[in-house]
Amino acid sequence: MLGITFLGNRELELREFADPTPSPRDVVLEIKASGMCGTDLHAYRREFKGTEHFIAGHEPCGVVVALGEHVTESEAKVGDRVMVHHYDGCGNCRHCKSGWSQLCDEGPTVYGSGQGHGAHARYMAAAAHTLVPLPEDLSFMTGAAISCGTGTAYGALKRVGLEGDETLAVYGQGPVGLSTTQFGAEMGAHVIAIETSPERRELALEKGAHAVIDPTDVDPVEAIKELTHGEGAHKVVETAGVSQARTAAVKGTRKWGTCCFIAGGGELTFMVGPDLVFRQVTLVGHWTFSKNGQADCARFVSDRKIDVDSVFTHQFKLEQADEAYKLLDQQKTGKGVFLPS
Ligand SMILES: [Zn+2]
Ligand SMILES: [Zn+2]
Structure with a gap:
């Protein structure tokens, strides 16, 4: 599959990656919408050209297509519509246990940030405990927005x-x-x-x-x-x-x-x-939200029928990555989203 990686100095690459397979506690999602966030600009603009290349995109939303062998039915099933709380922590410290894994004492893995692969690709592997259900009446784009910016x-x-x-x-x-x-x-x-x-x-x-x-x-x-x-x-x-x-x-x-x-x-x-x-x-x-806060936000949007999709002014294919980030870099438009599948 193809994935977008930032090279620094406002350069990026659409690179070939192996399709992910789930490790025992992971699921694989087929990504339906992957939002662009202002935070992406730090990685896009930085001067350092890293040697490790992770797939960008920390607003993942899609459908579960594969399960690791230790994933329980209460955690995920194939076909579930889900968002990802995009921080994977140790799972044991007080912050992880309260749903604030971005504050993990061991240091979190932030998906799509240069520590773990993100959602600017057709597929993404994520720890099953990071999944947050997407209410039936919400679109994948709305789910992507809720996964960070919104x-x-x-x-x-x-x-x-x-x-x-x-x-x-x-x-x-x-x-x-x-x-x-x-x-x-x-x-x-x-x-x-x-x-x-x-x-x-x-x-x-x-x-x-x-x-x-x-x-x-x-x-x-x-x-x-x-x-x-x-x-x-x-x-x-x-x-x-x-x-x-x-x-x-x-x-x-x-x-x-x-x-x-x-x-x-x-x-x-x-x-x-x-x-x-x-x-x-x-x-x-204040740093983003907890996993429970993400679920609460989705229910709030669903109950009030709030039009979150309208924060998106631009939709892109992965192949348009260069154009998409050049536009985001100007910080004049509404929000952009990739629709990889
Ligand atoms: Zn932790
Ligand atoms: Zn963000």
Whole structure:
């Protein structure tokens, strides 16, 4: 089969790999949808040309086609429609046992990250315990989104404990920010979306944002205060990973409010006293979601009939990998997905 691998320096290769066979605790999935995530850009852009080549793609969704000999019927059956919680840990430490295998004390294997093969291929092997059922009424594309970007949006909103009578400010309206806006509005909050791109501000309004702010035009902290009776947002989720946005995110959080960072990389500068301590602000770092959180997100989307597919603006065949990542690299569009089978 063919699989997409990143070579560094914005180069990638569609390379021939052997079809995977399941080791005793694994299953093999036929991949129906494999999402592209902003995190992929770190591997795509890095300067180092690795010698090991793993298949990229950490938003896997597909159908179980083969079982390892020790996989039990309660774990998986051939024909199951599944997502993958894309971190395989030791299974024994407290974090693995609570479904947070990305925090594994032994260090997790992250599928599609340069540690384990991912889903940008026709088939993928995954540990049976990483599978999360995909509800019948959800598409494979929706399942792929929930497997990282959109699931992270849900995880962040649960982490900050968003309530329906609160104001939520979302910095950045890329795919994760857009899902945060969409879910926040669906949870009943008053949502303010902050984004420099006019196309993405328009998408945010379509997804339920009650107000949009262009931070190149106005001071977003002042603009949020104007929209919140001078107080600031109860809950803030920062998805852009940009230093100015992060500082504004903290400053635009109201007294007793919570500000959550979900993008890695970069730095944050703020005045500890006036921006944080003397306003009783809570700062939270949040990494994706637990395995149970992923299942909860899928049920939420199913119960509310939320149109997650519409975060995808581009569908690709594996053979279009080069074009697909050149487009993602510009960070102007909605989300892309590979449909390998
Ligand atoms: Zn562990
Ligand atoms: Zn991701």
